Amino acid sequence: MPPRVLIADKLSPAAVAIFKERGVDADVRTGLKKEELLAIIGDYDGLAVRSATKADKDVLAAAKNLKVIGRAGIGVDNVDIPAATAAGIVVMNTPFGNSITTAEHAIAMMFALARQLPAADASTQAGKWEKNRFMGVELYAKTLGLIGAGNIGSIVADRANGLKMRVIAYDPFLSPERAVEIGVEKVELDELLARADVITLHTPLTDKTRNILSREALAKAKKGVLIVNCARGGLVDEQALREALDSGQVGGAGFDVFVDEPATSNPLFGAANLVATPHLGASTLEAQENVALQVAEQMSDYLLTGAVTNALNSPSVTAEEAPKLKPYVALAEKLGALAGQMVDVNVKAIDVAFEGDVASLNVKPLSAALIAGVMRPMLAEVNMVSAPAVAKERGIVVSESRQEASPVYDSLIRVTVTTGMGKRAFAGVVVGGAPRVVEVKSMELEAAFQPAMLYVSNLDKPGFIGALGVLLGEAGVNIATFNLGRRAAGEDAIALVGVDQALDEVLLAKVQALPHVKEVRALAF
Template sequence: MPRVLIADKLSPAAVAIFKDRGVDADVKTGLTKDELLKIIGDYDGLAVRSATKADKDVIAAAKNLKVIGRAGIGVDNVDIPTATAAGVVVMNTPFGNSITTAEHAIAMMFALARQLPAADVSTQAGKWEKNRFMGVELYGKTLGLIGAGNIGSIVADRALGLKMKVVAYDPFLSPDRAVEIGVEKVELEDLLARADLITLHTPLTDKTRNILSAENLAKTKKGVLIVNCARGGLVDEAALRKLLDDGHVGGAAFDVFVEEPAKANVLFGAENFIATPHLGASTNEAQENVALQVAEQMSDYLLTGAVTNALNSPSVTAEEAPRLKPFVALAEKLGAFAGQMVDFGIKSIDIAYEGEVAKLNARPLTAAALAGVMRPMLAEVNMVSAPAVAKERGITVSESRQDDSPIYESLIRITVTTEKGKRSFAGSVLAGTPRVIEVKGMDLDAPFGPTMLYVNNVDKPGFIGNLGALLADAGVNIATFNLGRVSAGEDAIALVGVDQAPGDDLVGKIRDLPHVKEARTLRF
């Protein structure tokens, strides 16, 4: 009988599901790390919420562990790369607390607009400061939505019911989907200039970190109200405090912080700042939903091998796995390449399969490619959820198959269509290793590395030397160097594997080199 350790508080109904399905579930909450390390080796599964940290030490001690289930969406407390290396499937429950989190954001909007917390404290202190707490109506105001996925679209629906105007910035929101949910799709600059109130509903990734930076906050309307019930780190907290103090920002309400638990924070004490202790998912209904879901998912996996909402494992049968494995890796890495190269709203994604790979089950391959494309902006997307997320955002996904491949035994090509045009990327598996073989119509042959530099330039003498000199001066070692070009003197690309991640300053210097059109850091 499989054994599961429930290390954080879950609904008794979830415990019952494990036992009814034939899984031995032990409830041991509040364990110290040392206590967890001593017993985790006895278990096949670990069920957690946010308190227990499944870090590299815990995973290393968990010799029999097969699955970690997170009752909730965020997996900041799980070391996914270490779990993946150890062959441990990591699951979450991405949709169980969407309504609850959206309702909390709406509640924060009302609390800000009417200064409810301060008014409550004042009134209960025996004061009657009716003239002090002059609020604003939400009716007729423009709500700026950063992130229009599952939770963001629910917030938009509620805001429209309040007769607010909703504008949304989300690179994955298609124009058709924007019309469907009743919002106006805009670029971030437009949203900052127009919004009376801004609410964030996006994961924390390299692209979204400090999306409300000091620079962007300065572009907002005077008196803007800001709500963050998504993730700490989306807003520059120090810059926001300065703008609260000088009156540019009229108020802010945060449920999440860069460091949690937030016993102290630069925002605390600011006038018209409201803080709650990460309560977005804290309702009886949400706790019950995610607990039941994680129990079902973990039981299915341990008893039958079925994988649902896995963040690091493809959904494939045991028979298909050996043949699909290298192509799943190729599809995801090629998708990640495409996703990191796209800066505008995605309208469609086409995945073409040529040669032997065209004869395989394409569903996990397409799911892997979609997850790769969307993960730079949506860190928590996975192979299971990627097709639904794409559909939710109105992204058209298509597949094509061709039995023959002119050069390679198997080839996968991903074409991403945005509002600005198309970008195409092709790859193949050579000697069991995924490789990039075409970018922008230019042939090359490059292995994927953990960190890579992509440079698009005009093919002129001196470029390679100048690039090498900049990398050397910055102490960045070159691991691989692959080139492609149209012809001499025309468009060219360099794909450079590096041992150290280049900083923003270095990438800026590369962009400033003569004849360079574009330079980016890519991570795989």
């Protein structure tokens, strides 16, 4: 009996044709109410959706035969990925099908702002003929600042170079070699703000990128700058931007995405120099055709051959390997997350070393999990499957080594991250089935990973531990674990402190101000 796929949201008819050609039965039933979906989902091997159908825990619990969910597009907010993973359901998306369309929308926004097209159109159609009111600016020879230079950002750079603009880019994961390849000058954020006549955003929304254009950043920008956001709502402080638009600090803003969507009201609405569209970045006939074709091909491949493409939750691991790898995957994820939170500048290389018994296993999923952890603070959507490709795209050199013997532990994983400021190394082991860190910045210590942790680098001087404990106690922060490491008495030392609640910026600043403290970071796992 051929596999059966339910197409629950509107897709191009070409997708149905592909399923049929490949020998997959596809039923098109759009607009189903939740109870209707629950009643039939158990009959299907695959579910193809866009953004309307919600594959939540209830639906997944009823989907007894479901093997794959395909999202025709990038975002998968409508799919409960943890629940799908627990149920053994592969979740796929189509991350590149609408890249050109989204890039073109950003370019269109640039032109609309530069020549005030929406306001000029409304004025002209009202019969006013205000020829002297609308004085635009050329984009030729202006400086475009990209925040994010991945797939879409590089397409925007290519188009902007064709317009003879100067293109600069801020992206911690962009290598100098990749910058040359896509025709941009790599800069830090403050330099981009100071130089850019136009700023476009092309980055996911993560804790590190949220409000990356903050009130302070907007104040540093060149007066009259044009800002375009066709990426994610929340990358720009909307209230601060409205004030900057009203004051003239920002000359114009083109927004396709907003913090709250559907955006029926917003602080930006009503600004004279705002161009707004209702999340149209992927809305072209070509893009919708592309993502529909891709999702049909990917789902057919998986159902017929087991081949996995653009999966968000499924590394390549056989049933026999899974039990042995599971604790090491957990270690790799935690170790990568530690390394990722400990580096702020551009990553040039990631070296992963496996020592002892783990070196004899299938380490590819472990490397992928570790690489994903390193990059996730800046790229939320990266995962075990996409991490190696994303690293390659960003010009990050990834290397892997194995050593059959481990001097101290039965098995050890070490990651060394090379940045523009040097190298940082971190190592971990599995103890009793749980991951533990045993080396940070070449200093030995042993600590369990806690959901919230405090990292402190300091000079090993008497009184530091007491001062830190008093400070945290006075702030009402309970210490769960406290682990120390040092090079030698009086030299560099580190502390990894497990805490019951995360430290805010004010408390972190107080820790930083303690005598002999060099570096402080709040970590989350």
